[in-house]
Amino acid sequence: MASRTDDAAHGHPVDPVAGGSSLEYGFSPSWHAVIRFNQFSLARGTKPLFDSTSFTLNPGEKAGLVGANGAGKSTLFSVLRGELHADGGDVALPPSWQIAHVAQETPAVDRTALAYTLDGDAALRAIETRIAAASAAHDGAAEAEAHTAFADADGYTAPARAEALLLGLGFTLEQTREPVASFSGGWRMRLNLAQALMCRSDLLLLDEPTNHLDLDAIVWLEDWLKRYAGTLVVISHDREFLDSICNVTLHLEQQQVKRYGGNYSQFEVLRAQQLALQQSTYEKQQKTVAHLQSFIDRFKAKATKARQAQSRMKALEKMELIAPAHAASPFTFEFRTPDAAPNPMLVMEDVRCGYRPPDDPAGEIVIVNGVTLSIQSGQRIGLLGANGQGKSTLIKTLAGTLEALSGHVREGRGLRVGYFAQHQLETLRTDDTPLQHIARLAPDTREQELRDFLGGFNFPGEMATSPIGPFSGGEKARLALALIIWQKPNLLLLDEPTNHLDLETRHALTMALAQFEGTLILVSHDRHLLRATTDQFMLVAKHRLQPFDGDLDDYRDWLLQHAAEQRAALKAAANGATGDGTGSGSGDDLNAGSNRKEQRRLEAETRQRLAHLKKPLQTRIAKIEKEMDTLNAEKATLDAFVADPASYEPEKKAKLTEAIRRQADVAGRLETLEAEWLEAHEELEQIG
Numbered sequence: 001m002a003s004r005t006d007d008a009a010h011g012h013p014v015d016p017v018a019g020g021s022s023l024e025y026g027f028s029p030s031w032h033a034v035i036r037f038n039q040f041s042l043a044r045g046t047k048p049l050f051d052s053t054s055f056t057l058n059p060g061e062k063a064g065l066v067g068a069n070g071a072g073k074s075t076l077f078s079v080l081r082g083e084l085h086a087d088g089g090d091v092a093l094p095p096s097w098q099i100a101h102v103a104q105e106t107p108a109v110d111r112t113a114l115a116y117t118l119d120g121d122a123a124l125r126a127i128e129t130r131i132a133a134a135s136a137a138h139d140g141a142a143e144a145e146a147h148t149a150f151a152d153a154d155g156y157t158a159p160a161r162a163e164a165l166l167l168g169l170g171f172t173l174e175q176t177r178e179p180v181a182s183f184s185g186g187w188r189m190r191l192n193l194a195q196a197l198m199c200r201s202d203l204l205l206l207d208e209p210t211n212h213l214d215l216d217a218i219v220w221l222e223d224w225l226k227r228y229a230g231t232l233v234v235i236s237h238d239r240e241f242l243d244s245i246c247n248v249t250l251h252l253e254q255q256q257v258k259r260y261g262g263n264y265s266q267f268e269v270l271r272a273q274q275l276a277l278q279q280s281t282y283e284k285q286q287k288t289v290a291h292l293q294s295f296i297d298r299f300k301a302k303a304t305k306a307r308q309a310q311s312r313m314k315a316l317e318k319m320e321l322i323a324p325a326h327a328a329s330p331f332t333f334e335f336r337t338p339d340a341a342p343n344p345m346l347v348m349e350d351v352r353c354g355y356r357p358p359d360d361p362a363g364e365i366v367i368v369n370g371v372t373l374s375i376q377s378g379q380r381i382g383l384l385g386a387n388g389q390g391k392s393t394l395i396k397t398l399a400g401t402l403e404a405l406s407g408h409v410r411e412g413r414g415l416r417v418g419y420f421a422q423h424q425l426e427t428l429r430t431d432d433t434p435l436q437h438i439a440r441l442a443p444d445t446r447e448q449e450l451r452d453f454l455g456g457f458n459f460p461g462e463m464a465t466s467p468i469g470p471f472s473g474g475e476k477a478r479l480a481l482a483l484i485i486w487q488k489p490n491l492l493l494l495d496e497p498t499n500h501l502d503l504e505t506r507h508a509l510t511m512a513l514a515q516f517e518g519t520l521i522l523v524s525h526d527r528h529l530l531r532a533t534t535d536q537f538m539l540v541a542k543h544r545l546q547p548f549d550g551d552l553d554d555y556r557d558w559l560l561q562h563a564a565e566q567r568a569a570l571k572a573a574a575n576g577a578t579g580d581g582t583g584s585g586s587g588d589d590l591n592a593g594s595n596r597k598e599q600r601r602l603e604a605e606t607r608q609r610l611a612h613l614k615k616p617l618q619t620r621i622a623k624i625e626k627e628m629d630t631l632n633a634e635k636a637t638l639d640a641f642v643a644d645p646a647s648y649e650p651e652k653k654a655k656l657t658e659a660i661r662r663q664a665d666v667a668g669r670l671e672t673l674e675a676e677w678l679e680a681h682e683e684l685e686q687i688g
Helices: 073-080 113-118 122-136 140-152 155-168 185-198 215-226 239-245 264-299 303-318 391-399 434-441 447-455 461-465 473-486 503-514 527-533 552-574 586-590 594-643 650-687
Strands: 035-044 047-057 062-067 088-092 099-101 203-207 231-235 248-253 256-261 346-355 365-375 380-384 406-411 417-420 491-495 519-523 536-541 544-548
Touching (some): 047 088, 047 248, 047 256, 062 073, 062 264, 073 203, 099 185, 113 155, 113 185, 122 140, 122 155, 155 185, 155 215, 185 215, 215 239, 231 239, 248 264, 256 264, 365 391, 365 544, 380 391, 391 417, 391 491, 391 519, 417 473, 434 473, 447 461, 447 473, 473 503, 503 527, 519 527, 594 650
Parallel strands (some): 062 231, 062 248, 099 203, 203 231, 380 519, 380 536, 491 519
Antiparallel strands (some): 035 047, 248 256, 536 544
């Protein structure tokens, strides 16, 4: 996770421009130091990745490292970490610098998430070891000295700072106390990221840090990185993330690393200008070369013109030829024109979305409750909300792969749904070829037509008939999209379609979706994709679906305000508490004595006070939910009776009149209860 570690005195004051505390946002390096690659060359096996390339990075700069897959981005990170060495030229970076990076593996340990995050601060852990050793040796002077070092390193606030990192990355306060082994792979990667951020580093290396994050966590991470005072190098396929964070772009192409000032969007503009200028200069030079060569060819055999011909030959030999501008061929595709769509396309009435446990078919796990939605033809909706709130569950219910627990879902006649699941790649057969995959969808279509279609998705020739097992994640994602597009859907449901796509393919998908003539509902943490392809947003929060009146900038501001309130509440509740979470055993020694006893007393009082405030609200919410369940059951019976044609027989007139009256009463009461339920939950959240 970190390398080149120093002792606790390693840190420097934070650059006043960067802001933030030195311990929270990393240490400022020596400002005269630079990272310098000079005539750097490196090959992996027989493949040369870098050939005599040179560039520098200054302290405090935040650089985006971009380039095609396989260009050498991850290899460059290995060089910076000291794991690989140059074949030619040299690499220099300050030997005293501490380097942090995100580990790719997470041990399934029983240490808590909080203790695991604190392990990122190796210097603090070293001081804890010194304290424990001095205490065991009954060396009072050494123990006092180590305690002073611990206080100087802000050790007493470390658990609170680690908690803030974990909360920002989407963990709940309860989850910070759970063992690492209890988390899934994606959440363990978040733990590794938290540990890297906890490291007091001079250089931070992040390789696709947003891959396992939702939009809420990405917004928080951006805010944190903007205040990080060290040098940052980040690999990412999220252009808005790069635009927000980076002030330098390092572009890897043709075995060279070229430095551009500015973020990713500025890099694109500068590179386009340079390519245009290079191509223009190349074309002009080619005309000069052709003119000289023509003179030489015409007159080199004539005695009277031999001297002039020789002169032009020397001029041609001395000319440093300009290479033609090279840019990778842009990958593009488009959606097929869908058939006529119904309107409305799909209607949900009071739907409860969730799961029935396999071991209890009668039981229910409700994820999103009370969904009433009418999807109109031509709508382009972006779904917002934190992980776990139910975006994917809602999409699955819309797609019909998950049955609604209750309520009504009605599809319009002629509806054709194209559904890209978050784990769509797992549905592909690794032993089959792209051609076999699409032939299953179109068994009566000529092979050449299928090959032509696959060629449009960069599966040409032999690639179309090769098993997809060795394909990259991006190639498999392209194939999954191609299979959906072949079916000409008029309603597209896309759940994180860009997870495995590089920048070029993301751009191609963005352009294709912008021109898609059907209806779109999109879940994505790629804000550039959301901005370019949707025109309204809905929020899944508190397990409810509701319109979001604003754009992505408004959503970002709302998230940051919520995060700030959460941190403030945590700080107030802790009242300066250090927590236990050190996980090393030495934390109990460090916090022993009267201060710790007093702190525990204050923590207990805080918990008691919060529980006292919460209990009546929790009781009220339970009572409301019980009444709502009863009324919903009655409403279903009344709705069925009113909808039954037999209820309109003359002899049932009085019963029908009473049912309609009662139906209105129940609907009104449910509306009141729902408002009370929301109000009670908001009060509960304000308490924390």
